[in-house]
Amino acid sequence: MPIRPSNALDQFWGALEDRETARILDLAGASQSTVAFVSSLGHSLYSDEMLRSLDLFYGEGHDPSEHADARRAMHFLDQTLQFPAGHFDGVLLWNVLECLGEPLLSLMVERYYRIVRPGGALFGLFHSDERLTEAISETYRVADRKSISIQPKGGKHRIHGFTNRGIEKTFRDFQSVKFFLSRDSLREVLVRR
DSSP, rough: EEEEEEHHHHHHHHHTOOOOSEEEETOOOOOOHHHHHHHHOOEEEEBBBHHHHHHHHHOTTOOOGGGHHHHHHHHHHHHHHOOOOEEEEEEETTTTTGGTTTTTTHHHHHHHHHHHHEEEEEEEESSSSSSSSSEEEEEEEEEEEEEEEEEEEEEEOOOOOOOOHHHHHHTSSSSEEEEEEESSSSEEEEEEO
């Protein structure tokens, strides 16, 4: 299982250091390594394998263009992200946002804005090639404070590429968006609420 260093992940944990017991939402689904690490910090973790939840709701291998019905998108969010305002201190988004079409993408980001406390952080990954239309499915896990474990799941999923400006526009209501350069095909982003 390849381990990838991550400066953005390190800063994500740093953003939560002043919180004695933070609540973290992990969108990659439950994993022993992530649970163990988050628990070692004294934080609590809620996990949801969001890409699987999308496939269960919209159909296996669906296209992001199927996210165009705003009413259906809200129904999906009410089933998967129904939390009170300010419930979480941080969200591990991983690559979920690049798998969403509009208006589900905008509605989901609005939901994160509502459920993350002011000063909270979101960590995301985006493919650096904005022209990609599909990517190999991978599972992301926290290996330690500064490292991500990446494991191929098999198969591919459809994505839409983001430019840096597109990412900034997506998080326009948030306090800040910080990009981290890497030597591989992924861009790391740290967003502060």
